[in-house]
Amino acid sequence: MVRTLIWFVYFWIILLFYIPSLIRCKVYDIQGKVMERDALIQKSVSRWAKSLVNLSGSKIKVIGEENIPKNEPVLFVSNHQGNFDIPILLGYIQKPKAFIAKIETKKLPIIRTWMRLMKCIFIDRKDIRQSVNAIKMGVKLLKEGYSYVIFPEGTRSKDGNLGEFKPGSLKLATKSNVPIVPITIKGSKNIMKKNSYLIQPAYVEVIISPAIDMKTTSVKDTKSLSEKIKDIIAENL
DSSP: OHHHHHHHHHHHHHHHHTHHHHHHHHHHHHHTOHHHHHHHHHHHHHHHHHHHHHHTTOEEEEEOGGGSOSSSOOEEEEOOOSTTHHHHHHHHOOSOOEEEEEGGGGGSTTHHHHHHHHTOEEEOTTOHHHHHHHHHHHHHHHHTTOOEEEOTTOSOOSSSSOOOOOGGGGHHHHHHOOOEEEEEEESGGGTSOTTOOOOOOOEEEEEEOOOBOTTTOSOOSHHHHHHHHHHHHHHHO
């Protein structure tokens, strides 16, 4: 319980500590200094996320980071075990990335500003038209060079087992032709279990599988593609 209380207090205090960096990022954005903005975002967000994971007492092992294409945008497709999946991916995978996020996250002060600067895309799953427009925006930004993470299960797993994949989100890859990088997260559910706010140390493996080249793969439709990726992730679980 003490660790949990310390973690939540630290969560908000450290956000305040990064406000000067946030202001600099906004200034760079206004000035059109894209490279400076993105470099500072990556540095700040990665450090912030890693500190949150470290404070939980957890140990993270990343396997296969050499499988990530270095000089082009990618679509990371990951299973979703717990609340710590996002800080783990932000802090322990070095390639800059944004997320396709639920619209509810726009309610979080300070965090929502970072997310907008990162080019995160907010999706209202109750609004089909807005969801379609969000996917179109994602395709546009992928083509512009930004990498994204999606959780095709749509929500956190209750028991760590894979849920059904929603193939619609994979239109981001089929329409942009960027490589897909499957990611398997094992053990993050044990840091903060679903329906509980108690934080405890855990050992987590992040397994990065070889990229699927959308320009050469014979699997083009989103349903078959989602099944292929789900099989890859399931094999590593």
